[in-house]
Amino acid sequence: MLLLKDIYHLATMNDAGDRLAGVDVLVEGNSISRVEASIDPPHGAHVIDCSSMLVLPGFVNLHHHFYQTLQRNVPPAQNQKLFDWLTTLYNIWEGLSVDAVRASTRLACAELLLTGCTMASDQMYVFPSGVHEELIDVEVEAARELGLRFHPTRGSMSRGRSQGGLPPDSVVQTEADILKDSARLVEHHHDPEPFAMTRIALAPCSPFSVTDSLMAETAEFARDKGVLLHTHLAETADETEYCLKTYGKRPLAVMKELGWVGRDVWFAHGVHFDSDELALLAETGTGIAHCPTSNMRL
Numbered sequence: 001m002l003l004l005k006d007i008y009h010l011a012t013m014n015d016a017g018d019r020l021a022g023v024d025v026l027v028e029g030n031s032i033s034r035v036e037a038s039i040d041p042p043h044g045a046h047v048i049d050c051s052s053m054l055v056l057p058g059f060v061n062l063h064h065h066f067y068q069t070l071q072r073n074v075p076p077a078q079n080q081k082l083f084d085w086l087t088t089l090y091n092i093w094e095g096l097s098v099d100a101v102r103a104s105t106r107l108a109c110a111e112l113l114l115t116g117c118t119m120a121s122d123q124m125y126v127f128p129s130g131v132h133e134e135l136i137d138v139e140v141e142a143a144r145e146l147g148l149r150f151h152p153t154r155g156s157m158s159r160g161r162s163q164g165g166l167p168p169d170s171v172v173q174t175e176a177d178i179l180k181d182s183a184r185l186v187e188h189h190h191d192p193e194p195f196a197m198t199r200i201a202l203a204p205c206s207p208f209s210v211t212d213s214l215m216a217e218t219a220e221f222a223r224d225k226g227v228l229l230h231t232h233l234a235e236t237a238d239e240t241e242y243c244l245k246t247y248g249k250r251p252l253a254v255m256k257e258l259g260w261v262g263r264d265v266w267f268a269h270g271v272h273f274d275s276d277e278l279a280l281l282a283e284t285g286t287g288i289a290h291c292p293t294s295n296m297r298l
């Protein structure tokens, strides 16, 4: 139990936008059980004097690639546009190891916690052959160790260059392997209970690195298991051009046809939508994770 005592200023972020002063907050297990003027410390509770502190709910991070924390300063990728940046880094990611993923996850979780983020999603989508069974398990372990509420997404790439995709064939997997590992991760790690510390979502990487059949089958599988769906969409003009050329449709129309709109779907970036597409997203309750720093750079 945790008791936050005599809070100087509490920003509740509730629907009414209430801000309270001089109150106590009691946390039992994973949830806030009481917010009152004065709460006597229950036996064994860890009490923090908050008389000079501002208290607010933890931030939630909707899109991240923890493993990329180790390649933030690689020239010439730093100054490249998305497709060139990816093409440069795929060559490094080919050699991604379990140790690198463990170290980058610890670093990313520590950075998030230090900035007030208490819950994060992550998209791990590069599984070089030989280590693909372990990478998300290693992330789950590291996030638990650091105490971050964690919703890792099982990313995937199935459309290599030989099938008209952007990534080299060496970093893509077969659809059968991806679906098998997705099922394993949901079975082992997904906790559907309220306030769960670990939940799995499924996240084929993008329309230019994933086959249509994998997108459609992933959606069907996720709905059967009651887990959420995530992917990159409408991030750059190059992607719109790729979709028009490959599918004869804009990115959101492609995803809609594959069953990828609804309250159980959230897209990363969502920069290049037109008004009709925004209306469709609103009608269907589809979520968008804007990524301002990355989007500004692109």
Ligand SMILES: [Zn+2]
Residues within 6 Å of the ligand: 063, 064, 065, 123, 232, 268
């Ligand atoms: Zn991303």
